[in-house]
Amino acid sequence: MRFVLTTRYAQDVALFRHNGQRFWYGLLAIALLVAPWLMTNFYVGEAAMVFIWAIAGVGVMLLVGYTGLVSLGHAAFLAIGAYTHAALLRYGVPLPLALLLATGAAAAAGALVGYAALRMTGVYLAVATLAFERIVAYLVEHGGALTGGVRGVAMTQPQWFGISVIHSHFFYYLCLGVLALCIFGAVNLLRSPTGRAFVAVRDSEVCAESMGVHLARTKTVAFALSAALTGLAGALMAHKIGHLVPEAFGVNVSIQLLLLVVVGGLGSLHGVVFGAIFVGFLPQILALARDQLAAFGVDRVPGLEVGAYGAILVLFLIFEPLGVYGRWLKIRAWFDEFPLYRKATYKKQKSYLRTERVH
Amino acid sequence: MLFEARDLSIRFGGVHAVRDVSFAIEEGEVFSIIGPNGAGKTTVFNLISRFYDPDGGTLAFRGEDITSTPAHHVAELGIARTFQNTELFERETVLANLLIGRHVHRRTNLLKDLLFLPAARRQEVAFREKVEEVIDLLHLQSHRRALVGSLPYGARKMVEIARALCTEPRLLLLDEPSSGLNPEETEDLAFWIEDIVADLGVTIVMVEHDMNLVATVSNRVLAMADGSVLATGEPAAIQSHPEVLRAYLGGTDEPPPAVAEAAP
Numbered sequence: 001m002r003f004v005l006t007t008r009y010a011q012d013v014a015l016f017r018h019n020g021q022r023f024w025y026g027l028l029a030i031a032l033l034v035a036p037w038l039m040t041n042f043y044v045g046e047a048a049m050v051f052i053w054a055i056a057g058v059g060v061m062l063l064v065g066y067t068g069l070v071s072l073g074h075a076a077f078l079a080i081g082a083y084t085h086a087a088l089l090r091y092g093v094p095l096p097l098a099l100l101l102a103t104g105a106a107a108a109a110g111a112l113v114g115y116a117a118l119r120m121t122g123v124y125l126a127v128a129t130l131a132f133e134r135i136v137a138y139l140v141e142h143g144g145a146l147t148g149g150v151r152g153v154a155m156t157q158p159q160w161f162g163i164s165v166i167h168s169h170f171f172y173y174l175c176l177g178v179l180a181l182c183i184f185g186a187v188n189l190l191r192s193p194t195g196r197a198f199v200a201v202r203d204s205e206v207c208a209e210s211m212g213v214h215l216a217r218t219k220t221v222a223f224a225l226s227a228a229l230t231g232l233a234g235a236l237m238a239h240k241i242g243h244l245v246p247e248a249f250g251v252n253v254s255i256q257l258l259l260l261v262v263v264g265g266l267g268s269l270h271g272v273v274f275g276a277i278f279v280g281f282l283p284q285i286l287a288l289a290r291d292q293l294a295a296f297g298v299d300r301v302p303g304l305e306v307g308a309y310g311a312i313l314v315l316f317l318i319f320e321p322l323g324v325y326g327r328w329l330k331i332r333a334w335f336d337e338f339p340l341y342r343k344a345t346y347k348k349q350k351s352y353l354r355t356e357r358v359h
Numbered sequence: 360m361l362f363e364a365r366d367l368s369i370r371f372g373g374v375h376a377v378r379d380v381s382f383a384i385e386e387g388e389v390f391s392i393i394g395p396n397g398a399g400k401t402t403v404f405n406l407i408s409r410f411y412d413p414d415g416g417t418l419a420f421r422g423e424d425i426t427s428t429p430a431h432h433v434a435e436l437g438i439a440r441t442f443q444n445t446e447l448f449e450r451e452t453v454l455a456n457l458l459i460g461r462h463v464h465r466r467t468n469l470l471k472d473l474l475f476l477p478a479a480r481r482q483e484v485a486f487r488e489k490v491e492e493v494i495d496l497l498h499l500q501s502h503r504r505a506l507v508g509s510l511p512y513g514a515r516k517m518v519e520i521a522r523a524l525c526t527e528p529r530l531l532l533l534d535e536p537s538s539g540l541n542p543e544e545t546e547d548l549a550f551w552i553e554d555i556v557a558d559l560g561v562t563i564v565m566v567e568h569d570m571n572l573v574a575t576v577s578n579r580v581l582a583m584a585d586g587s588v589l590a591t592g593e594p595a596a597i598q599s600h601p602e603v604l605r606a607y608l609g610g611t612d613e614p615p616p617a618v619a620e621a622a623p
Contacts, residue, residue: 203448208459
């Protein structure tokens with residue numbers, strides 16, 4: 001077990017707590033930078049997709065994992081980002097500006113939904129956001145030339161210094177860079193008053209308010225930020241999809257995003273990465289499973305994939321509510337404390353009676 | 360006068376939870392509110408915290424009317440509170456819990472936080488310094504990095520008081536600070552309360568059932584029953600006040616013998 005001697009308060013807000021972390025994260029960075037040169041183009045593309053999932057995952061995590069607001073409508077923000085990005089590129093807006101504007105459009109939509117849903121939490125909020133997702137889906141289907149309706153719209157793939165955006169290596173580094181920036185921003189938020197306000201709202205609204213946290217503003221900001229990151233992921237995803245159709249942003253994408261944060265581990269940014277790897281490679285795993293099921297003749301059952309998503313979500317909620325990252329913490333604690341590890345350390349504590357809600 | 364409530368009233372449906380309650384709190388005193396269960400003590404606290412809008416009456420803090428101030432602005436004015444059953448962030452460390460108490464003093468905006476500009480870093484360090492002062496005052500050093508969820512109840516109560524102090528309040532509202540504490544911890548609490556008043560110059564209003572604690576630390580006591588004020592005065596006078604005795608112990612139907620009004 002490592003004990004860090006803290007001699008300055010600034011150490012507590014440092015990005016890396018000790019040299020061990022510096023070493024491992026440095027190694028990870030190098031590995032990620034050289035990886036595309038060691039993989040086939042197919043896997044470079046799949047890795048980029050994992051990064052995109054992770055970008056959206058950071059957004060969903062900020063909202064669901066840190067602010068405690070459940071959303072089933074994040075596919076809508078993905079769609080808003082993607083379609084805005086596509087339209088802007090069609091009109092010749094340069095790629096970085098188009099990405100920024102797409103992010104901004106999603107953020108604006110997020111702020112609007114967040115503000116409208118201020119008084120809702122839990123299931124009610126989930127249903128309200130689901131309704132928002134259906135509204136956006138309807139608008140996309142009837143968007144005329146802007147969205148191409150149900151027939152969809154082809155994505156403009158601009159050139160960048162003579163390289164197409166979707167050149168596998170270029171796209172890999174683009175997504176990796178954007179993801180790194182997003183994680184950096186999220187870490188910054190979480191070590192400053194804004195992030196603490198999110199967590200305060202999640203754990204006790206009454207208390208947050210009595211500590212001077214502006215509930216309405218905090219929730220709206222959380223929604224806007226979450227939508228912005230999801231929109232950014234949507235814009236990048238649009239390049240990957242190539243031809244945008246409404247089905248690409250259905251409810252099951254919202255569920256996949258929720259699956260991502262739950263499987264990864266609610267309330268941790270590490271969890272986002274684990275979750276993104278899981279969700280990114282799940283289609284391949286399911287395709288393999290489908291091949292196996294063919295032997296029993298049940299591989300053509302409709303809704304097999306959505307069913308699998310739901311089943312995994314439920315299994316995680318029952319057996320490992322802290323997700324993959326929570327399991328990793330437990331394994332690490334086991335080695336740290338060997339042979340004194342106590343299972344009860346991670347048992348849910350008896351919670352004392354809570355103050356009645358006053359709103 | 361630091362705080363004044365005048366003719367405060369609130370109804371919940373048919374229940375007249377607080378009716379025409381008036382009191383004034385002087386700077387630097389410990390003011391206790393006592394009364395049997397359901398007397399409306401916590402409701403008075405929730406009115407002061409602005410969680411409830413009063414149906415009638417006014418609240419004034421340092422000469423300023425706060426009857427319609429939004430709840431999240433009350434802490435900024437200098438009123439902090441604790442809760443009867445503790446409202447801590449249980450999955451966070453004690454430090455993280457105390458840092459939220461500094462929220463009213465934040466000077467950074469979303470953008471500065473997002474980029475963690477030097478101003479944000481300096482602010483975090485300054486917040487930590489202030490938090491450490493409170494940790495020193497209340498002897499919470501050993502719990503600094505512990506998860507609140509793993510602390511015993513007595514320690515949680517102290518963390519909650521510490522968090523309220525981190526806002527640097529002028530007025531501190533303690534809702535049953537001794538509930539769930541053992542006699543020894545309650546005795547310590549009396550010392551802490553005296554320290555908070557003496558060292559930090561904070562004025563304290565507390566709702567409390569432990570009459571020993573009330574008698575030890577309070578300058579004045581307000582007794583309530585059924586939403587109304589029974590009497591206000593020195594702890595000893597209140598403890599022997601016939602109306603108060605009747606509210607706690609019950610009494611005969613005949614009117615109580617006339618006694619001199621307790622000194623205000």
